[in-house]
Every structure is written in C-alpha cells, then in structure tokens.
Amino acid sequence: MGSTKPMAGERQLRVTHRARAALLAVGCALVVALVGASFWQAAAGLQALETMQLQAARTARLDSMLIQLVDAESGARGYLLSRNHDYLAPYLNSLATVEYTLDEIRQDVGPDPRDQDALARLTGLITLKLRVLADAVGGAGAGEEAPRRAGVSDGVRYMDTIRTTLAGLKSRMAAEGQALLEESTRHIGHTRAVAAVLALSALLLLGLLHAALRRELRLRAQLAGLLRDENARLEALVQARTADLSALASYLTRSQERERERIARELHDELGALLTAARMDAAALGGDMAPAHQARHARLLRTLDGGITLKRRIIGDLRPPLLQELGLVAALRVLAEELADSDGTAVSAELPDDEPALAPECALALFRIAQEALTNARRHAGARRVRLGLRVERGAVRLEVEDDGAGFDPAACGPGRHGLAGMRHRVQMFAGRFSVDSRAGAGTRIAAALPLDAARGAELALAA
Numbered sequence: 001m002g003s004t005k006p007m008a009g010e011r012q013l014r015v016t017h018r019a020r021a022a023l024l025a026v027g028c029a030l031v032v033a034l035v036g037a038s039f040w041q042a043a044a045g046l047q048a049l050e051t052m053q054l055q056a057a058r059t060a061r062l063d064s065m066l067i068q069l070v071d072a073e074s075g076a077r078g079y080l081l082s083r084n085h086d087y088l089a090p091y092l093n094s095l096a097t098v099e100y101t102l103d104e105i106r107q108d109v110g111p112d113p114r115d116q117d118a119l120a121r122l123t124g125l126i127t128l129k130l131r132v133l134a135d136a137v138g139g140a141g142a143g144e145e146a147p148r149r150a151g152v153s154d155g156v157r158y159m160d161t162i163r164t165t166l167a168g169l170k171s172r173m174a175a176e177g178q179a180l181l182e183e184s185t186r187h188i189g190h191t192r193a194v195a196a197v198l199a200l201s202a203l204l205l206l207g208l209l210h211a212a213l214r215r216e217l218r219l220r221a222q223l224a225g226l227l228r229d230e231n232a233r234l235e236a237l238v239q240a241r242t243a244d245l246s247a248l249a250s251y252l253t254r255s256q257e258r259e260r261e262r263i264a265r266e267l268h269d270e271l272g273a274l275l276t277a278a279r280m281d282a283a284a285l286g287g288d289m290a291p292a293h294q295a296r297h298a299r300l301l302r303t304l305d306g307g308i309t310l311k312r313r314i315i316g317d318l319r320p321p322l323l324q325e326l327g328l329v330a331a332l333r334v335l336a337e338e339l340a341d342s343d344g345t346a347v348s349a350e351l352p353d354d355e356p357a358l359a360p361e362c363a364l365a366l367f368r369i370a371q372e373a374l375t376n377a378r379r380h381a382g383a384r385r386v387r388l389g390l391r392v393e394r395g396a397v398r399l400e401v402e403d404d405g406a407g408f409d410p411a412a413c414g415p416g417r418h419g420l421a422g423m424r425h426r427v428q429m430f431a432g433r434f435s436v437d438s439r440a441g442a443g444t445r446i447a448a449a450l451p452l453d454a455a456r457g458a459e460l461a462l463a464a
Helices: 002-083 085-108 113-142 146-288 291-318 320-327 328-343 362-380 418-428 452-464
Strands: 344-351 385-393 396-403 433-436 444-451
Touching: 002 085, 002 146, 002 320, 002 362, 085 113, 146 291, 291 344, 320 328, 320 362, 328 344, 328 362, 362 385, 362 396, 362 418, 362 444, 418 433, 418 444
Parallel strands: 344 385
Antiparallel strands: 385 396, 396 444, 433 444
C-alpha cells in the first residue's frame, strides 16, 4: 500500500507537467499573436501618417499652383500699370514653375473621371490664363491698350474658374484622404482591440500557469514527502531484516561453535577412551602373539596411533585445546608453526608476551579469523611469506594477517566469498572493525580489531 501513494503522486505530477507544457505552448502562441498585432497596429499607424502626409503634400501643390498663378498675374498687372520691368521677375519665375507643379498635380489626381475632367479643365484654363498674361505683357510692350484691357478681363474670368476647379480638386482629395484616414483609424482601433484581447488572454494564461506551477510544486513536495516516508519505511524494514539476519547468523555461529565443542568433547571423552583402551589392549596382546603375527600386530598399533593422532587433530580443529588451556597467543603461535611445517611457508609471528584480557568468545573469534586467513593464504593465494600479528592498541586488540600471494579485488567479490563474510560477521558480533586490503598480484592484508571490553558484548550475545 505504501508504494501506491508515490505512484499516484507521480501520475498527478505528469498530468500537471503536461498541462503546464500545454499552457506554455498556448502562451507562446499568444505572445506571437500579440507581437503580430503590435506590428499590424504600427503598420496601420504608419499608413495613416503617410496618408496624412500625402494629403498635405497634394493640397500644398494645389495651393502652390494657385499662388504661382496669382504671383504671375500680380507681376503682369504691376508691369502693365507701371511699365516697370522689375515687376516681370515674379511673372517670369511663376512661368518657370507652373509646368513643373502641373505635372506633379497630374500624378496626384486619381483615376476618377471627375478628377480627370477637372484636371483637363484646369490644364486648359492654366494654358489660357498664361496665354492671356503673355499677350497682355507683350501688347503692353507694343503700346496696344485695347487688347490689353480685353485680356485682363478674360484673365480674371479664367482665374476665377481656376480657383473653383482647384477648390473642387482639393475637396475631392480631402474627401479621399479623410476616407483613407478613417479606414486607417478603424484598422488601428481593431488592432488595439485585438491587442487588448491578446494581452488579457496572456494575463489570464500567466495566472493559469502560475496556478499550474504552484500545483506542480505542491505535488512535488507531497511526492517528496511520500518518497521520504516510503524510504524511511523501507530503511526501517531493511534494518529490521538485517538485524534479524545478523541475529540469525550470530545464533548459527554460536550454535556451530557449541556443536563443535560438543563433538570435540564427545570425541575426546568417548572416542578417545575407546581408542586408548584399544591401544592398551593391543599393546598387552603383543607379548603372547606368535612371531608370524608380530608384523600384523605392529601395523595394528600404528593404525591405532594414527587414529588417536587424527582424533587429536579433529578435536584441535573443532575446539583448539591450546586456546582453552594456554590462551590466544599460544594458540596463534602453534597455528603459525603448523602452517610453516605443512608446506614450508615462511611465517613470521609478531605476538605479544602477555595474554590480552579477552572473553573466551572474543578469543575464539580472533582465532577463527586467523585460521581462515592462513588457510586462504596457503590454499588459494599461493603465498610464500605470511606475517601474523597481534597487538593491543587504543583499547582494542588488533589481529593482522598479511601474505605475498596472488591477491584479489575485494570490490569484485561475489556472494560466494563465504570465508570473508564469516570473518566480517565474527567481528561485527563484538562491535569490532574489519578490513581487507588486496590487489591482484600484490598480496592481501586482513585486519580485525575487537574492543577490550568485548566481554560485555560477548555476554550480551550469549544472553540473546
């Protein structure tokens, strides 16, 4: 049941994460749309500004045409009245710019038939007006009075018609410009409305995204809490199972030692007595045998002696008598001597002179560790030199077994390394420290340290 809650929290977290991703995608789309609307609004504003500028330029050209014609007429009248050639300068200047301005007006006028008719009429009137002014100025120079007066009256009529035509063009251009301006204004208004809607949508989306983030953070916190609780539960379960297994291993180890002690005692008491009695009876019968049976009798005695020796070795392996009778130091010294005598391995024993104050169970644990380490050095490592050390330091008894054998990688040890696991567990039974230092081809060093007050730990272990 405990694991279903984190799984449900993870599902809710994934749903919230997907919702947040969807909100982010919609937000990006809204931002892009808002930027597009802003550009659209800016383009509409620029278009409206350009329309106003174009309208102003068109109106200015129409006004300029009227001003140029008025200047030409004023210059011509001044000359006609005063015969002063200085008045001809405005007239001549106006003649130079009228055609240019008229060309610009032709470009400004749209394809509307009314505008084209007005443009044609304006062009004709301007041509007639300029011709009348030219005739009047030319006639004045020749002294012709009557044609000059007739030309002046016609010029006034033409000028009034030109004013009317220009006013009509200005009115229609203004109407067109106003229509374009209103259209641009409507575009700006629509764009502003769209931008407002997009901005409000973005704000709403930000609110939803904030809510989604808060929900995700809350779910993450809940999931973290559930995971902590689940990890704590599993850790407690692992610790309980580890404690149970450790207690079981300790019980099995103690039971194994008790069984070894029982078997060793029975072998010593029962089998030892039988073999000793048989040896004594066989020795007593030797004097009454015929010479033909003496060789068989001697072989029988040797067999009984071998059985007694085997019995002693088995008892020594099951429960070392030296450990009980002389202590740990003497037992380790004999163990080192036996290894040196068995296959010629050079063993250096660095042992203290005084026996450390250890409980029997602690002494037995250190002896078993030394026994297993020396056996591994002889059988598996192929060591030629072995150092066995025991010393007391900082309130602990430290045992070290070091060899120059093949070595191994402690990190690569699988579950089949029962010897190392047994040594480590024997040390853990008394709250000690155990370490293995080894490399391939560089030998092995095994160290075990048990506290001197391990007697209390041994008593507690025995009581358990």
